[in-house]
Amino acid sequence: MGFVESNISKKQIDKILNSNYGISGEIIRLDGEIDFNYKITDKKNHSYLLKISRPKFNPDYIDYQLKILEHLSKQNEIKTSTVLTTFNHEKSIVVKDKLGKDRSIILYNWIDGRLWSKVNPKTKKLREDLGSQSSLITRSLLKFNHSFSKRKIDWDIANSLWVEEYIPMFKNEEKEIAEEFIKSFKERLDDFNKLKKSIIHNDINDNNIIVSNNLKNPKVESIIDFGDSVFSQTINDLAITCAYAIMNLDDPLTACLDVVRGFNKNLKINDSEIKLLYNLIGIRLIISVTKSLINRKKEPENKYLLISEKSAWSLLKKWRNINPEFAYYSFRKACSLDAIESKIQFENWAKKNKFSFKDLFPKEKKSKVFKIDLSIGSKWIGGREEIEDLKFFEFKINRLQEENPKCLIAGGYLEPRPIYSSSSYDKIGNQGTESRTIHLGVDFWLQAGTQVSSIFDGEVFTAVNDAGDKEYGGLIIIKHKTKDFSFFTLYGHNTARSVLKNKVGSKVKKGDIIAEVASFPENGNWASHLHFQVILSMLDYKNDFPGVCYHDQLDLWKDLCPDPNLLFKCSDLDQIKIKSDNELINFRKKHLGKSLKLHYDTPLHIVRGEGVYLIDQNGKKYLDTINNVAHVGHEEGEIVNAGKNQMSILNTNSRYLHSSINELTNELLSTLPKKLNVVHFVNSGSEANEIAVRMMKAHTNSNNIIVSQHGYHGNTNICVDISSYKFDGKGGKGAPKNTHVISIPSKFNLSYKKNRNVDFHIKELEECIHKIKSQNKKLGGFIIEPIISCGGQVELPKGYLKKAYKIIRENGGICISDEVQVGCGRVGKKFWGFQLHDVIPDIITIGKPLGNGHPIGAVVCTSEIAESFANGMEFFNTFGGNPVSCSIANQVLRKVKKNKLQKNSFEVGNYLKNELKKLSRKYKIIKDVRGEGLFLGIEFLDGEMNPLENETKYIVNRLKDYGILSSYDGPNNNVIKIKPPIIFSKSHCDYFVKYLDKILKEDYLFI
């Protein structure tokens, strides 16, 4: 980069250091705006920071900075730079530069760590720590005085109006933004001038913050460089910290709250300060961009000066779009205050005044409430199709009313709901996509035409028909004034005619009819109901107001929109307390199997599945890239209905004639080669493999089976005995005597372990058979997956299986293909995994995808094997092949066919593989991308081909932070497995790749 000449050579620096401090070592020039900075590292690897001032320095200024450090070190609240003294006990010395000008020299100890600007990712926790550490500086400086602090500097927010002169040089939007922030700063100047003042750091920017080198749990180590310290409004330190800490983020306000929360922990911020914070952040950014503008002209080659210009403008553009009042309420909440002061006033007022439902619906006689559950996990509301079938929903509501004639059907305050599914309810936050799900009012489900009256005296604030986006239909908002405060009540989903009779500004009395409930479609959505909401601030809304909010803003919104039931005090409407995740975890720990595992350090509480998403109890959607069981999508409507419908008329065992088992058999066989033509239905993949091994024994009279290293085939006795993943893994006792393990035939191995190829693996197989025979044993068979899943999505080398099957058969064994993971169209090119290898097994076993989540498995074999198995002993399976399971599985296979999902798997899988391969060219740790269709694996290795287990786990956890579920596996836990529902689309791939790409840049993965 283009450094400005310091006019002191490295040789001179070396001499100065040696003669004054007895130090010599490597000298590296660093960035710096005012001073010239150098990192010095001596032979013992001790590092120092050398600061050389510009010429014409002020000795008072040097003294000022030294005194600040001395003070902070005495206060001992935060690690700060310490100053080294010379042989003559001086903290600073003066030397002459090449041009004979005086320069001041100070040598500091070096604080180890990374500059904030270089840290990635900057997490919520780290931002909170930054707030907390910067407040320690600000707090410590409250007790510090120095005459030099009263100087005037450009970077002081209190002195910011100098920028006005430059505003005409900005253009278009940028000019407007600068004008706006300055204007509102000037309007608040009186209030600003009254704020508490103290000496502040005044420059907690991203190059003055040192973060620890701990990459997993980083902390703010120190804040350096007091060169800009000045006597100013104390709150400015927080404004400045925020201004830099929230750059380059999708949602700067949420990030800002983290800093504010952290700051307020050590140094309480008062309401007058909070009121101005939004504007002060804007002003500091305006100073920054104005400085950049000037400096660009003055020192075009000094890039350090311009570094934050682009980010500052981009932040200013986002910042301007945030409602300042909303930011103020958010800051109050982050400071553990009620978001709005009138919250308590409203609560007290509501306590003193009694309201009944008759005040809302004058003709309604019902005084009790039936609380309806429309939450994410509500079984009453049903799946997506039921939710969107508005006629059916209305029918259900009417039926509920008939069943509860004396009750008002109502509910919904702070309920997370699955019904707001359109993307207009979504935003891209700092953690990926977030959905607005939390309902802020109470819904009363009533006959269309029900009259609605104003709950209290007031004035019409809004009377609109928001037919445009059909959110509320006819909407009325009434403004009420009490002695001490005002509030609003919102009445939504009325007829347009009834609402438009009201005139904005006209007075209404308590009990005046203001609207009539409308039916669908006039009401904007659903069956006829009134959405009733209390609002304490309209922000800058006029003709609309949010009726739902994001879960991460719930605490704020529940203050702005208090519970309407505070008015009615009806216990039936009270919110139901749900069990916390911790309670669920503790119960599991006590009463469920000790070897049951939960995903993730902080487990997820999932209550709904929908297509490619799993949704938690708050409505957070997670893109599911793990679940190959939900083959055609979570809770797919037709599949669910097939099960429901059959369940409601018959479910019994397969000893009776029933068409569903025949139809399913037919569906299955139509996908298979003719040779595989007899089906046995079971309940799981394990059971399928269990039967397959029993068939092998019956057919060959031998239980000697060859299996692959790292293979997994199920959890029963026999299955564990043939699963190297288990018997060679934790808690395993090695291979049983009749199980013979061959090394994993891996395509990827071929590329980096030069001694392995198809012949190597075939030779190993032959040797294995030879060994079995040499022990006077007979070969029973060979079981393997076409792509080995638990082994880490390992593709078999081309031509391997064909040769292997031939040898097995030549030696009297049979071949079993475990299709539990890969079957039913997932691998794209073919319907079954074995077809990728151009072979026909003697038995295939099927599980996971067949029931799309319902437990059903199947074993398909040749008629010869079926004959051998039918040796007189009846095969009875209580649940296997029951009509419900068969109806579901039938629907799954039909769906794959009808919706061409095998083709989708092929195309989308190829697209994703390609995108991942592009990433592998960008990031060295991705050593292999493999698999077929939507059954892919990404392997992470270092430069020496060592597996990167911790890094893989890190990525999986970080993906979860962005709302993406993924899993890792393989003998070294260094392979991310991708096996989503096969309705996965290219846009889902893009989302996955976007965040994987982002995560791969993070410091933890820099190896």
Ligand SMILES: Cc1ncc(COP(=O)(O)O)c(C=O)c1O
């Ligand atoms: C390849 C393979 N076979 C068999 C099974 C066992 O299936 P289930 O868990 O349905 O018993 C699994 C389960 O993960 C599997 O991955």
